[in-house]
Amino acid sequence: QVPLVQSGADVKKPGASVKVSCKASGYTFTRYDVTWVRQATGQGLEWMGWMNPNTGNTGYAQKFQGRVTMTRNTSISTAYMELSSLRSEDTAVYYCARLNKYNRNCDIWGQGTMVTVSS
C-alpha cells in the first residue's frame, strides 16, 4: 500500500487554475501535517506550504501567498493543493509529503504530479 498517491499529470492554459490531490493511506491522515513542494525541470526543490488536516490550518511560502490554497477532505483522507493564475513558470512536478510531527521533516512523499502550463 503506497502511503501517498497523487493525481495524474495535467495541462493548463496560462491564467487557469490547477488542483492536485494527494490521497493518504496506511496511517491516520489527521495526525500529520501535509506539505507541498514543487520542482521545475532541472531545478531544485521549492517549498510551497503546509496544511494541518485536522484543523485545516495552513502556512504558505510568501512567494505563493494569494495564489495557493491547500485544503482537505478528511472523509477520504485526501489533501489538495490548488494554484491559480497559472503562468509558464509554474510548469513543474508538484509533490505532496507527510510532515513528521516531531522534526517536521518530510518522511513520506507522493510520486509527484507533472503540471504543464502552456497556451
Added chain:
Amino acid sequence: DIQMTQSPSSLSASVGDRVTITCRASQNITNYLNWYQQKPGKAPKLLIYAASSLQNGVPSRFSGSGSGTHFTLTISSLQPEDFATYYCQQSYSPLLTFGGGIKVEIK
C-alpha cells in the same frame, strides 16, 4: 524566510571516496536540519533528520553533523547508487526552506 545555502553546487567523485557536503543557514536553526537524496525522475528520500539522526533503512555510510548555522552530510565510502542530488532543509521555522541542492556525479 530562512535561507539555506549549499556548497558546492556540484561535485565529481569516485566510488569509494569520502564525500562531504555543506549546508549553511542564514540564521541559527539549532539542529532543525534534514537531508534528502533525490535521483532523476524520483521523489526525494529522507536520509538524515535533526542534523545527525539516520532515517530508518538508510545505510550507515551516511552521517550528518552540525548545529546552529553550519551543517555537513558525509558519505564515508561512495557507492554507485549514491550518485544523486542532495538537499538540505530547515524545519526550525514553520515556513520550511530547502537548499539549492548538490549533484554528486561520477568522476
